Amino acid sequence: xxxxxxxxxxxxxxxxxxxxxxxxxxxxxxxxxxxxxxxxxxxxxxxxxxxxxxxxxxxxxxxxxxxxxxxxxxxxxxxxxxxxxxxxxxxxxxxxxxxxxxxxxxxxxxxxxxxxxxxxxxxxxxxxxxxxxxxxxxxxxxxxxxxxxxxxxxxxxxxxxxxxxxxxxxxxxxxxxxxxxxxxxxxxxxxxxxx
Amino acid sequence: xxxxxxxxxxxxxxxxxxxxxxxxxxxxxxxxxxxxxxxxxxxxxxxxxxxxxxxxxxxxxxxxxxxxxxxxxxxxxxxxxxxxxxxxxxxxxxxxxxxxxxxxxxxxxxxxxxxxxxxxxxxxxxxxxxxxxxxxxxxxxxxxxxxxxxxxxxxxxxxxxxxxxxxxxxxxxxxxxxxxxxxxxxxxxxxxxxxxxxxxxxxxxxxxxxxxxxxxxxxxxxxxxxxxxxxxxxxxxxxxxxxxxxxxxxxxxxxxx
Numbered sequence: 001x002x003x004x005x006x007x008x009x010x011x012x013x014x015x016x017x018x019x020x021x022x023x024x025x026x027x028x029x030x031x032x033x034x035x036x037x038x039x040x041x042x043x044x045x046x047x048x049x050x051x052x053x054x055x056x057x058x059x060x061x062x063x064x065x066x067x068x069x070x071x072x073x074x075x076x077x078x079x080x081x082x083x084x085x086x087x088x089x090x091x092x093x094x095x096x097x098x099x100x101x102x103x104x105x106x107x108x109x110x111x112x113x114x115x116x117x118x119x120x121x122x123x124x125x126x127x128x129x130x131x132x133x134x135x136x137x138x139x140x141x142x143x144x145x146x147x148x149x150x151x152x153x154x155x156x157x158x159x160x161x162x163x164x165x166x167x168x169x170x171x172x173x174x175x176x177x178x179x180x181x182x183x184x185x186x187x188x189x190x191x192x193x194x195x
Numbered sequence: 196x197x198x199x200x201x202x203x204x205x206x207x208x209x210x211x212x213x214x215x216x217x218x219x220x221x222x223x224x225x226x227x228x229x230x231x232x233x234x235x236x237x238x239x240x241x242x243x244x245x246x247x248x249x250x251x252x253x254x255x256x257x258x259x260x261x262x263x264x265x266x267x268x269x270x271x272x273x274x275x276x277x278x279x280x281x282x283x284x285x286x287x288x289x290x291x292x293x294x295x296x297x298x299x300x301x302x303x304x305x306x307x308x309x310x311x312x313x314x315x316x317x318x319x320x321x322x323x324x325x326x327x328x329x330x331x332x333x334x335x336x337x338x339x340x341x342x343x344x345x346x347x348x349x350x351x352x353x354x355x356x357x358x359x360x361x362x363x364x365x366x367x368x369x370x371x372x373x374x375x376x377x378x379x380x381x382x383x384x385x386x387x388x389x390x391x392x393x394x395x396x397x398x399x400x401x402x403x404x405x406x407x408x409x410x411x412x413x414x415x416x417x418x419x420x421x422x423x424x425x426x427x428x429x430x431x432x433x434x435x436x437x438x439x440x441x442x443x444x445x446x447x448x449x450x451x452x
Contacts, residue, residue, distance in 0.1 A: 011288055011319075018269060047316030078316075108394075111419065113318050113365050115396050117240055117449040118197045137198065137449040139271055141318040141365075158197055180271050180293060182235070 002026035002193065003038030005063070007054040009045035009078055018179040018186060024193040032062035040072045040192065043079030044179075046141065049090040049103070052082045060096070067098070072170045072195045074128075077142060080166065080173030089144050098171050099151050101163075103144040110159035113143040118156050118176075120164050126153035128165060128172045130191050138164070138181040145175065170195070198447045199413050200420035201434055202241045202398060203234035203427045207276070208248045210260050214376070214425040224428040228264045234427055235270050238434040240449055242268060243368075243422060245296070245323075246276030247343060258290045265291025275323055275368075281310045288315060296368055298323040299341040302348055302355075305362055312363030321398075322359035323368040326352035326385055337385055344372050352385070353392045360393045367393065368422065371401035378404025378426065386416030398422050406432060406440040413446050 002019060004012055006028050019026040026042070027034065035041060041063060045051060055063075067073055075083045082095045087103035095103075106112040117137040122129060145162035148155055156164035156175070166173045172192065178185035205212045205227050212230050213221040224230075231242045244264060246257055261274050274287045275296030284295050295315075301308050301322055312320040325344050326337045337352035356367050369389050371382035379402055386399040396419035399412045403423035412418045426432045438448045 009316075011291075011293055011315075013289065013291060014265070014293060017266065017291070021267065021269070046318055048313070111394050111396055113395070114197065115318060115366060116197050116200050116420070141271075143317065177271075180269060182270055186269060 001038055002040045002042060003035045004028045004042045004044060005035060005055070005059065005079075006030040007045065007051060007059065009047050009051035009054075011046070012044050015042060015044045015076065015179045018189050019193065022186060022190050022193060030059070032058040035059065035062040036065060038066065038071065040074070040195070041066055042074045042076065043082065044076045045078035047078060049078065049081065049087040049093060049144070051078065052090075052095070053093055055082060063096070067171060070170050072192065073172065074192050075173040076179075077175060077177060080175055081144060081146060083166075083171065083173045084146050087144055099146070099149055099166055099168070099173070101147045101149045103146050105144055107159045113141055114145070114158045115141045118158060120154040120156060122154045124153045126165065126167050127195065128167055128174070128188055128191055129154060132184050132187050132191075136184040138176040138178070138184055140176045142175060196447045198240070198449045199418070199441065200240040200398075201238070201409070201437065201448065202243055202420055202422040203231075203239040203434070204243045204245060204400070204422050204424040205230055205264075206245050206247045206424055207257065207260060208246075210257055212428060213247070214428065224425060227260050228266070230428055231264045231268050231272070234434065235268055238438055238449070239270065239427070240420070241271040241273065243273040243275070243296070246274075248276075258286055261287060261290040261292060273321060275321070280307070281314060284311050284315070288319070294319045294321050294365075296321040296323040298325065301359065302339070302341050302350065305358065308359055308362040308364050312365070317363050317365035320364050321366045321368050322356070322364040323370065324352055324355060324359075325370050325372050327372040328382070328385070335384070337388070340372060353388055356389050356393050360395050364395060366396045366398060368398045368400060374402025376425070377402055380404065380408040381412040381416060381418070381421065383411055383416035386412055386418050390417040390419070396420060404431070406437045409437060409441060410444045410446065413441070414444070
């Protein structure tokens with residue numbers, strides 16, 4: 001069972017709807033027991049980094065325990081940002097620190113939020129992006145971004161290059177919304193389900 | 196490169212998609228869920244569903260239509276009409292919307308924008324503005340109407356857009372009441388003025404009739420996205436052909452879709 005972590009940050013149902021469409025069962029839950037037992041974990045979410053405060057404590061423990069057991073973890077948008085060290089959006093909070101780097105605001109020379117379809121620029125081999133067309137367009141909507149790091153497997157250009165997808169062992173993060181990115185996004189989610 | 200978005204709008208009345216001219220004279224053009232899916236397949240970058248009767252008839256948005264439309268739609272889906280409170284917004288998000296638009300309710304209670312943005316993020320909070328021209332030439336300004344164009348507000352459209360941004364709006368859906376349903380082209384002057392006045396995306400709406408209107412509103416109007424309804428539903432301007440023309444004009448669009 002795929003556990004979609006409910007921490008009251010935006011629309012979780014659309015992620016579940018995509019899994020259902022692909023024929024995979026998932027459950028939206030805030031129960032650490034369910035997360036510990038899950039075969040895969042998704043941390044979705046949109047909105048302010050403040051919302052990730054709800055992940056600290058027992059939810060975070062359950063997620064960390066799953067990572068140690070090599071359970072695949074996918075962070076989407078704010079969920080991906082939380083996998084980094086911290087965010088300028090809420091400097092007092094800590095992220096999970098799975099990936100090095102701090103989420104930062106877009107430069108003022110471009111409009112923010114970055115909303116719309118932008119191109120992936122693959123820069124390393126990726127299990128998550130298998131059969132996702134190179135340079136395909138995916139849907140972004142975010143005001144903060146994470147820098148390009150060692151684990152970056154695809155970048156994106158908007159007021160400079162940033163990480164669109166990161167991957168290390170069984171930990172994955174995407175800044176865009178695969179559940180809202182048409183066929184390329186559904187392919188990515190299928191890849192995650194089939195890990 | 197970030198692409199310019201083409202948005203298909205479903206104006207919904209009594210659970211059917213309708214077409215109006217200058218906000219009246221409604222004709223039936225189809226089922227919302229079916230049209231949303233076919234527009235998505237044809238290359239629409241987003242779908243917007245506006246419950247055009249909700250505010251006037253004082254009833255909540257048609258959540259069943261939203262649920263049914265969202266079910267198989269894997270592109271961004273925005274819903275507006277009749278959202279008066281954070282609870283109304285929550286119900287629409289729960290039914291499957293990714294973003295909501297507020298219009299009249301935000302004019303009456305601008306703090307509503309902030310409440311929605313704090314709960315769901317700015318990217319999910321779109322403020323819709325129905326604007327109209329006052330005067331012409333150098334002296335042109337743009338007013339704002341509420342409740343589906345029925346009531347004057349005394350607001351200036353550009354000032355209201357800037358205030359909405361400050362209060363947490365993530366995008367502005369800017370409709371020209373003068374051009375709505377006329378198919379003579381977007382009001383590029385209005386769109387450009389708003390796009391230069393604020394630092395969040397502007398969606399141009401009202402007046403789309405042909406591909407060159409979209410070229411104009413992106414090049415001259417500096418729109419980030421452009422929305423149209425009946426020309427897509429009735430096949431007057433197929434989205435695929437429109438995107439080809441935009442590419443030819445050097446405007447970045449998502450292609451192939």
